[in-house]
Amino acid sequence: MAAVPTAFQVSPPPKFDFSKPEEWPKWIHCFERFRIASGLKVQSDENQVNTLIYTMGDEDVITSLNLTEEEASEYHTLKDNLEAHFVVRRNVIFERAKFNQRQQEAGETADGFIASLYALAEHCGYGALHSEMIRDRLVVGVRDKRLSEQLQMDAELTLQLWPATYYFMGNKWIFGEGFCKIIRFCFNLNLYSSIGFLTCISVYRYLAIVHPMRVMGRITVTHSVAISVVVWLLVSAQSFPDMFYPKTSANNTDRNRTEKCHHTTTTKYVEDYLKYSVGWTLTGFVIPFLILLGSYGHVTLVLCRINTIDKVVKQRSLKLMFILILLFSVCYIPFHIFKNLSLYSRVLIKHRMRPKWDKGVFCAHQISRGLVCLNSVLNPLVYLHVMDIPAQIRQMLQRSRQIFTRFFLSKYGNVPVAQSADV
Template identity: 85%
Template structure:
C-alpha cells in the first residue's frame, strides 16, 4: 500500500471509526430506546385492534431491544480507539445481539410484507387462516432460523491483543481475526444468501405483485393504496440505507483481507475499507427506522411521535436552540409521511 493510502486510512480511522461511529451509536441508543419504547407501548394499547400482524410487530421490537443496550459498550470501545475492556465472553454476546437484531429485523419485516401481500392480493384466502397461534409459530421459527444462522459466528475468535508483546485482550472484532478470515468469508457469503438475499427476493416479489394489483384495480380504496405504497417506501429505505450496503461491503472487506493474507493487496482495498466502516454506522440505524413500520401499521402520524419527543426534551429543560433545530429537522424528514 502506498504511503498516501496508508495515511488516508489512518485519517479515516481516527476521524470516523473513533469519533463519528461512537457518536452514531450514542444517537441510535438514545433515539432508538425512546422511539421503540413508545412504539411498543402504543402497540400493546392497540393489541386487539391491529389483528395478528401485532405478533410480528412485537417481535420486531424485541429484536431492537436485544441490540440497543449493547451500544454504550460499543461506543466506549471505539471511542477508546479499539480497546475492549469488557472481556471475551461479553464481546461475543455483543456481536451475537447485533446479529439477532439485524437478521431478526429482516425476518420479521419479511413476515409483515407477506402478511400485507396476502391481505391485499388474496384477502378471501387469508380470512380465518392466519391465527394468533400460527403467527406465534412463525415467529418462533424465525427466531430459530436466525439463531442457527448466527450461532457459528460465536465459535470464531472475536478478541485479540492490539500489542503482540502482551496477552491483554483489547480488540473486539466485528467478524473475526485475519487468521480465520478465509473460512469466515465462506460462512459470511452463505449467511448473506440465506439471511438477507432470500428474504429480500421474497419482499421484492410480494411488493412487486402488490404494486401491480394496486395499479390495475380501481376498486381498492385510495387510502389502502397510499398506505401500501408508503410501507413499500419505508422498506426500500431500510434495505437501501441499512442492509444492502452493509452486506456488500462486509463481504468485500473479508475478501480483501483474504487477498492481503496471501500477499495480494487489491487496489480497491482502501475504498472498500472506508465504505465498510460507513455501512457499519448505517446498519445500526435500522433500530431507529424500524419504528416507522410500527407507526405506519398502527396508522399513527409521525408528527405525533416527534411532538412527544419535543415535549420530553422540554420537560428535561433541554429546550434549547439545538433541540429546536433537531425538531425542525425531524419535521422536514417526515414531510413525505
Template identity: 80%
Template structure:
C-alpha cells in the first residue's frame, strides 16, 4: 500500500534512522574495535567472536548512505541493480552474522560460568576461529537465495526492494519463514537456554564472585535488549507483511490489518539497523570500558586536586607570611 503515512515512514523515518546509525555506529564501532585490538592478548578466545561481531557491523554501515539516498529520493534507486543486491546482501550478512556471533558469545559465557574447567580445556583460539568460519558460511548460505530473487519490478527498474517484487512474493514468503526459523528462532532459543541456566547457577551458587555475577547479568540485559528491540519485531512484521502481500496477490485485496503491519514493519526495519549501534555495548562491556573510564576520571580528579587545590591553599598561606614579615 502507498499512502501519506507509509510515505512518512519510508521517506522520512528510515533515512533519519539510517543517518543516525551511520554516524553513531561508525564512531562506536571504531572505538570498540580499537580497544579490542589493544587488549587482544588479555581477553582470550572470546576476542575472536567480538572481532567478527565488529566485522558484521562494518558490512552494514558503508551501505547506509546509499539506502538513505534511496528512501530520501522517494524510493528511486540510481546505483544499478547489481549494487542494489550487494547492499541488501550486506544488510542480511550484518543481521544474521550479528545474531550468530551474539549466540556464540552467549554460549561462551555459559560455558565459562557453568562448566569452567571444560571450557578451559576444549575452547581454544583455533576452535573459536573454526566456529566463526562456520557461522559466516551458514549466514552466507542462508542469505544467498535472497540475491537470486528480483529486487525490482519489470516495469520499474529504479526500485530496490528489500524483499522482492509481487510476482515472486509467495515463494519469497516460504523462503523467509525458513530463514527466520534457522537464522533467528534457533539462535534465540539457544540464547534463552544458555542465559536461563546461567541465571539459575548465579542465583544458587554463593561461591561465584559478586562482580562476576553483576557483569554476567549486565551482559544478559544488553543481549535481551538487542533481541527485543532489534530482532524480534523485524522478523514478526516482515513475515506478516509478506503474508499480507500474498493474500493481496490471490484476493486482489489487502486484509484490514495490513496498514498497521506495514507501518510497524517500516519502523522495525529502522530498529533492526540499531543493532550496529547496540552491538558495541557488548564488546565495550566485555572489555570493561566503564571501569577504564572510571579510572581515568579518578586520575583526573587526583591531578586536578594536586594542581589547583594545593596551589589555591598555598597562596593564602604565603600571603599571610609576607604580611607578618612586613
C-alpha cells in the first residue's frame, strides 16, 4: 500500500523540564509520536540521537550517564539509559514526596486509603522499611486525629497486628466493608466446621462401639476425605449468605470519622438477618447437637449394659462421654441463644421498644463468643486428662530404652547388658 504524503509540518515537543523528572514518561511518549510522524524513525541513529538531544535542550544529562561513544550513538541504548536515569530520580524524590504527603480524604474509605498507600510505596525504594513506612503513614494520615494519637502511643504496633486496634480503639473499624466480611466469614466457617467435625466423630464412635462388626474395615481414608469435603461444603453453604448482608455502618455523628464492623448486620437489615440466623442455628447447631447427644447417649447405655469390659476402662469411657457432651453444651449453647436474643433485642429497639434485658444479653453474648473459641483448646485437654498419661510415658521410655539397646549392640557387638525386671 502506498504511503500517503503528509500535507503538514510536524513540530517536535517542547524542551524537557529537567526540574520535573516525573514528567519524563509523558515527554518521551510525545517525542516517540513525533519520531514516527516526522519520519525520523527510519533515519540513521546519528540523526535520531542528535534530534533527541537537541529537542531535550540540555547535553549535560548525557554526559552524566557515563556512556561509551558507541552507546551514546545508538538511539535505543541512549533512550533506555535516560529512562533509567529519570525513573530512579522519580522514585527517590517525587514518589516519596507524594507518599509522605498522602492523607485520608473526606469520604474516602479506609480500605481505599490503605490500598492507595501501598500503591504509592511501591516505587519509593524503602526496602526493609517498606511495612514500617506504610504503618507510620497510616497512623499519621487517618482523619480521626484522636485515633491517630492513640495509635502513636502503641510502640509495638505492626501491620500484622493492625486489625487488633479495632477492639483497643473503641470498636473503630477503619479497614472497609470487604475486610470486615472476610473476618466474619472465617470466624463462622471455623465455628460451624468444628461443630460438624465433632458431630462426625460422635457418629464414628457410636458405630465403632454399638455396631463394631458392621463398620470394621469399611470406613477407609477415602471415606474420611469425602466426609470432610462434604462437611466443608455444607458449612460454606450455610455461611455464604452472611456475606451478602452489610457489615459496616458509619458513626451517626460523623460519617467520615469511624465505622463499626458488625458480627451480624446493620440495623436496617436486622429483621431479615434474625430469620436467617434462626434457620442457621437450626441446621448448623441444633441438628448436629441432637445427633451428637443421641450418639453419645446410646454409647453410654451400651457401655453400662456390657459387663465384659474392664471396670476402669468403662469408667474412663463414660467420663469421656460426659465431659464431651458438657463441653459441647457449655461452649455452643450459650452462644446461639444469646446471639439470637441479641438480634431480637435489636429488632425491638428498631421499633422503639428497648427491652430491659438488652445490656445483659449483649454482655452475655460477648462472653459466649469467647467460650466458642475456647472449645478448640479445651477438647485436646480433655483427652489428655482422661487418658492414662503416666502409663503411656512409662511405655514410651521402655520402648526408647529397647531401641537404644539394639542400636548399641549392633554397633559395638555382643556386650552383656543388664536386664531390668520390667523388660
